[in-house]
Amino acid sequence: MTRLADVLAPPNDEGTRATVLRWCKQVGDAVVKDEPLVELETDKVTVEIAAPASGTLVEVLKEANDEVKPDEVLARLSLAAAAAAPRDAGHPASPEREAPAAVSADSEAPGQGQLSPAVRRLLKEHALSAADVRGTGHEGRITAQDVERHVAAARVPAAQAPAAAAPPAIGTRLPHTAIRRRVAEHMARSLLEAPHVTTLFEADLTRVLAHRARHAADYHSRGARLTLTAYFISACVQALRVHREVNATFHADALELHGNVNIGVGTALGNEGLIVPVIHRAQDLSLFEVAQRLDRLVQAARAGKLAPEDVRGGTFTLSNHGVGGSLLATPIVINQPQVAILGVGKVERRVCVVQADGVESIGVRSMCYLTLTIDHRALDAFQANAFLNLVVSTLEHWREDEA
Numbered sequence: 001m002t003r004l005a006d007v008l009a010p011p012n013d014e015g016t017r018a019t020v021l022r023w024c025k026q027v028g029d030a031v032v033k034d035e036p037l038v039e040l041e042t043d044k045v046t047v048e049i050a051a052p053a054s055g056t057l058v059e060v061l062k063e064a065n066d067e068v069k070p071d072e073v074l075a076r077l078s079l080a081a082a083a084a085a086p087r088d089a090g091h092p093a094s095p096e097r098e099a100p101a102a103v104s105a106d107s108e109a110p111g112q113g114q115l116s117p118a119v120r121r122l123l124k125e126h127a128l129s130a131a132d133v134r135g136t137g138h139e140g141r142i143t144a145q146d147v148e149r150h151v152a153a154a155r156v157p158a159a160q161a162p163a164a165a166a167p168p169a170i171g172t173r174l175p176h177t178a179i180r181r182r183v184a185e186h187m188a189r190s191l192l193e194a195p196h197v198t199t200l201f202e203a204d205l206t207r208v209l210a211h212r213a214r215h216a217a218d219y220h221s222r223g224a225r226l227t228l229t230a231y232f233i234s235a236c237v238q239a240l241r242v243h244r245e246v247n248a249t250f251h252a253d254a255l256e257l258h259g260n261v262n263i264g265v266g267t268a269l270g271n272e273g274l275i276v277p278v279i280h281r282a283q284d285l286s287l288f289e290v291a292q293r294l295d296r297l298v299q300a301a302r303a304g305k306l307a308p309e310d311v312r313g314g315t316f317t318l319s320n321h322g323v324g325g326s327l328l329a330t331p332i333v334i335n336q337p338q339v340a341i342l343g344v345g346k347v348e349r350r351v352c353v354v355q356a357d358g359v360e361s362i363g364v365r366s367m368c369y370l371t372l373t374i375d376h377r378a379l380d381a382f383q384a385n386a387f388l389n390l391v392v393s394t395l396e397h398w399r400e401d402e403a
Contacts (some may be wrong), residue, residue: 264314322346
């Protein structure tokens with residue numbers, strides 16, 4: 001009797017929808033347990049679904065670009081055919097069976113594991129060896145996206161040449177990526193649901209920059225880049241522990257205060273959109289640990305290596321739009337179901353009135369604008385100003401022992 005096994009979309013406690021990006025196998029292909037079967041793309045990460053058992057792919061229920069829900073059946077495997085796979089190993093492969101394996105085992109780099117059919121096809125199309133491509137999958141395995149990124153990166157120098165820098169033709173329609181579609185939906189829904197109000201403060205980062213100058217080299221030697229974003233995160237943690245209503249979720253009947261401070265950091269992915277990796281339990285981390293974890297998450301985001309758990313469970317978000325030269329951005333759309341988001345503008349030298357020992361003078365300081373956009377259903381101006389005032393005070397009076 002033939003036994004069937006369902007291939008399910010992964011569960012998701014935040015209800016994020018996903019789209020089928022590509023199938024690594026076709027109906028009729030034999031599969032081995034834990035072999036890559038299908039890739040799903042969400043607004044946050046690309047998730048690879050492995051075969052739950054060895055057998056034969058007999059039915060595909062969701063095609064490429066189809067939307068899927070958590071725990072939805074994607075395909076079915078016939079387990080009765082699984083026994084045929086070991087018998088093939090003892091017989092010479094026919095030319096027809098060898099044809100898909102365009103890349104020989106010799107071309108697989110150590111530690112990159114078995115190549116999926118989709119990867120083999122892409123490598124053949126672009127005349128590449130597996131050793132040429134850095135794998136970002138499980139245990140260093142190469143994914144189809146790794147090959148595409150490698151090919152795209154190789155084209156950058158040519159694309160930057162004046163002769164090849166022609167803009168898209170007038171009337172060209174550029175299809176949205178799954179990330180762009182989801183971000184658009186999420187942002188529009190946030191603005192429709194929550195009345196956005198923004199408060200603006202200015203922060204003097206003189207002491208923070210002096211602290212960073214003294215400790216950046218030491219942090220680097222221990223494996224962490226000490227960025228200004230790490231200071232903003234740490235200052236937010238201190239303010240969120242005092243003003244717990246800002247670290248919350250709004251419900252129709254109550255405001256849910258969260259026990260952990262899980263801070264998301266908006267990370268740009270170029271033209272592909274925006275992703276928000278999350279530093280979980282930030283209240284338990286030192287400045288060094290914040291910097292270390294932030295560095296790992298940002299690099300993973302830009303390399304397409306974030307795991308699903310890296311983008312879940314955020315309770316507050318920080319958007320450092322100043323890294324792109326922006327002085328002020330408002331309103332920064334709230335990352336629902338959170339109730340507030342901090343915006344950080346560009347740090348620049350400005351002439352300011354400086355007060356010391358009751359005496360005023362004119363000085364030059366490193367200043368930046370900070371904005372807090374709130375969900376006015378959950379918070380009022382009094383709470384927003386109190387929170388942001390504490391963030392600014394923490395930055396302007398940064399202690400040397402906060403390292």
